[in-house]
Amino acid sequence: MATVTDAPPLAPAPAPKERPPRKRGRLTPYWLLLPGILWLVVFFALPMVYQASTSVQTGSLEDGYKVTWHFATYWDAVADYWPQFLRSIAYAGTATILCLLLGYPLAYLIAFRAGRWRNLILILVIAPFFTSFLIRTLAWKTILADSGPVVGALNTLHVLDVTSWLGVTAGDRVLATPLAVVCGLTYNFLPFMILPLYTSLERIDGRLHEAAGDLYARPFTTFRKVTFPLSMPGVVSGTLLTFIPASGDYVNADLLGSTDTRMVGNVIQTQFLRILDYPTAAALSFILMAGILAVVTLYIRKSGTEDLV
Amino acid sequence: MGLLRWFKRRLVVIAGLLTLGYLLLPNIVVTVFSFNNPKGRFNYEWQRFSTDAWTDPCGVADLCGSLSLSLQIAAWATLGATVLGTMIAFALVRYRFRARGAVNSLIFLPMAMPEVVMAASLLTLFLNLGAQLGFWTILIAHIMFCLSFVVTAVKARVMSMDPRLEQAAQDLYAGPLQTFLRVTLPIAAPGIAAGALLAFALSFDDFIITNFNAGSTVTFPMFVWGSAQRGTPVQINVIGTAMFLIAVLFVLAGMVISNRRNRQKA
Numbered sequence: 364m365a366t367v368t369d370a371p372p373l374a375p376a377p378a379p380k381e382r383p384p385r386k387r388g389r390l391t392p393y394w395l396l397l398p399g400i401l402w403l404v405v406f407f408a409l410p411m412v413y414q415a416s417t418s419v420q421t422g423s424l425e426d427g428y429k430v431t432w433h434f435a436t437y438w439d440a441v442a443d444y445w446p447q448f449l450r451s452i453a454y455a456g457t458a459t460i461l462c463l464l465l466g467y468p469l470a471y472l473i474a475f476r477a478g479r480w481r482n483l484i485l486i487l488v489i490a491p492f493f494t495s496f497l498i499r500t501l502a503w504k505t506i507l508a509d510s511g512p513v514v515g516a517l518n519t520l521h522v523l524d525v526t527s528w529l530g531v532t533a534g535d536r537v538l539a540t541p542l543a544v545v546c547g548l549t550y551n552f553l554p555f556m557i558l559p560l561y562t563s564l565e566r567i568d569g570r571l572h573e574a575a576g577d578l579y580a581r582p583f584t585t586f587r588k589v590t591f592p593l594s595m596p597g598v599v600s601g602t603l604l605t606f607i608p609a610s611g612d613y614v615n616a617d618l619l620g621s622t623d624t625r626m627v628g629n630v631i632q633t634q635f636l637r638i639l640d641y642p643t644a645a646a647l648s649f650i651l652m653a654g655i656l657a658v659v660t661l662y663i664r665k666s667g668t669e670d671l672v
Numbered sequence: 673m674g675l676l677r678w679f680k681r682r683l684v685v686i687a688g689l690l691t692l693g694y695l696l697l698p699n700i701v702v703t704v705f706s707f708n709n710p711k712g713r714f715n716y717e718w719q720r721f722s723t724d725a726w727t728d729p730c731g732v733a734d735l736c737g738s739l740s741l742s743l744q745i746a747a748w749a750t751l752g753a754t755v756l757g758t759m760i761a762f763a764l765v766r767y768r769f770r771a772r773g774a775v776n777s778l779i780f781l782p783m784a785m786p787e788v789v790m791a792a793s794l795l796t797l798f799l800n801l802g803a804q805l806g807f808w809t810i811l812i813a814h815i816m817f818c819l820s821f822v823v824t825a826v827k828a829r830v831m832s833m834d835p836r837l838e839q840a841a842q843d844l845y846a847g848p849l850q851t852f853l854r855v856t857l858p859i860a861a862p863g864i865a866a867g868a869l870l871a872f873a874l875s876f877d878d879f880i881i882t883n884f885n886a887g888s889t890v891t892f893p894m895f896v897w898g899s900a901q902r903g904t905p906v907q908i909n910v911i912g913t914a915m916f917l918i919a920v921l922f923v924l925a926g927m928v929i930s931n932r933r934n935r936q937k938a
Binding site: 399466635 | 717762796820892
């Protein structure tokens with residue numbers, strides 16, 4: 364969401380960095396920061412510490428847990444749940460690529476080709492948010508129903524034969540297969556790809572396209588050499604905003620998938636809320652967090668867009 | 673050949689509109705199925721047209737209770753996150769202070785963390801403190817994850833603000849408080865409003881963090897989740913459709929008003 368709300372400056376204002384430091388109220392910034400930062404420290408940072416501590420505890424629900432530096436929990440968690448980890452990466456990765464492929468044309472359309480329809484299309488992209496995402500995900504159960512038109516059409520075109528050969532669907536069904544889960548993930552996080560893409564495309568000066576055309580670049584060359592490189596900040600924040608929530612999601616896998624499509628999120632949820640095995644759940648959650656942080660750091664370093672906030 | 677060229681020229685438009693269709697299809701299904709009269713407990717297959725659910729939206733036990741609870745939590749979370757977030761945004765843009773990098777990362781990290789991780793770690797905190805899970809734990813969690821989004825929205829607006837406007841106010845003998853209330857705040861208002869709207873939407877629709885920290889309290893998304901297991905009443909679709917329509921009407925009304933204002937100015 365970083366660049367989504369990051370509206371382009373309305374007027375060419377001079378950078379406020381050069382302002383002289385205020386004489387009075389040297390403590391003012393600290394008072395302004397205090398309540399919000401305290402909130403984040405107590406309810407965001409501190410819980411991470413508690414989680415790390417829980418992950419190395421042993422004991423039982425009845426007798427209570429104690430920190431015993433039992434790192435074996437991590438090994439057991441990885442040994443037991445590596446398929447779910449791999450699946451999370453694969454599903455979230457596929458969904459992110461699909462979001463980019465589907466979202467880019469729409470973002471491009473809104474930014475350059477929509478004319479007076481621009482605002483209306485933007486509203487239509489955002490408006491679905493106001494219907495609870497659980498309700499919209501349940502609607503996919505209707506759309507992909509076994510006797511529904513989508514599955515019927517895919518069957519007639521023998522698409523399902525190919526997909527079940529690839530192992531992403533099973534027989535005549537789409538529901539309760541990896542395809543349904545990826546489809547749901549792609550759908551749910553598509554706006555998080557479109558909005559940052561649109562923001563960065565909209566900032567591109569239209570005259571650059573004209574200049575490329577004047578220099579005899581064909582439309583596709585213009586896109587490859589001018590438009591796409593300039594939209595990289597949007598691509599970076601869009602892929603992060605899609606991949607991160609998708610990798611931890613368990614709603615799509617639960618509603619549209621089966622026991623064979625469980626992701627890490629599903630395991631963490633069941634361990635925490637149903638089996639009540641807190642150390643294992645905390646260890647899994649900690650591994651997921653570390654993995655995501657590593658990905659984010661690497662990604663931002665490599666693409667050089669550090670002004671995501 | 674002509675057809676192919678026509679198609680080629682409009683490839684982006686066609687692909688974009690197909691994506692838009694993909695985005696809107698579930699909403700269309702939700703709306704159509706709000707007029708369904710399903711046979712069993714689940715509302716996944718079309719049976720016949722009926723307006724029963726629309727005339728009796730609260731006809732299902734606990735549904736409207738959960739809805740009003742979600743609205744209350746969203747309202748308080750929006751208030752909390754907007755006040756705290758706006759203060760942080762002003763501090764970040766307007767002042768120099770120590771540990772700026774740490775503050776920036778602390779605001780960025782909640783947005784770069786899968787929800788399930790925040791949900792699980794917050795639950796370990798509450799369990800360790802022996803806190804009673806319910807309204808207050810949900811509210812605490814919602815303010816926490818909405819805060820960063822408000823900060824980014826307000827920060828963007830305050831950064832694009834011309835500081836000379838405030839200097840002008842001070843040259844005209846306005847005191848610091850007067851300058852803030854009559855110049856700074858009105859200019860920052862759109863950013864604050866955008867942040868508040870985002871916070872409200874995020875809080876109202878949150879499921880994952882709420883699911884971990886709600887105890888036995890049932891918010892609207894929790895109700896929908898439960899009904900996916902027990903049976904989905906048509907009333908869920910009615911509320912989903914109504915929310916969609918209300919949101920679109922609000923936005924359209926806003927657009928008409930701002931258009932009219934711009935025309936008056938011109």
